[in-house]
Amino acid sequence: MGDPVAETEEEIRSWALEYSRSHGWVLNPDEKQTNAVIKGLSRNSEKHGERYCPCRIRSGDKEKDKAIICPCVYHVHELEQAGHCTCNFFYDPEYL
Ligand code: SF4
Numbered sequence: 001m002g003d004p005v006a007e008t009e010e011e012i013r014s015w016a017l018e019y020s021r022s023h024g025w026v027l028n029p030d031e032k033q034t035n036a037v038i039k040g041l042s043r044n045s046e047k048h049g050e051r052y053c054p055c056r057i058r059s060g061d062k063e064k065d066k067a068i069i070c071p072c073v074y075h076v077h078e079l080e081q082a083g084h085c086t087c088n089f090f091y092d093p094e095y096l
Helices: 004-022 031-048 062-068 075-082
Strands: none
Touching: 004 031
């Protein structure tokens, strides 16, 4: 049996790669940052049952916190405005 956390990290990495590709984005080429975000998402998924953004504070209200399940409701606007999301996870390649 594999490590359940490591497995979840791999699932998240695969999802994030596919998701970013499908939008014409990339993951941050700084692997240290990318790995930290993936670890945080995985930890939140294990602990709290959802892939909550590791860069934002949960309110504890499940309805409200739906907004910060990755990909959060803010990321498209953030990529348009800044070229990357708050966690520096998804990037518009033109910004790099
Ligand atoms: S800022 Fe949004 S899109 Fe970026 S990692 Fe956090 S939840 Fe995901």
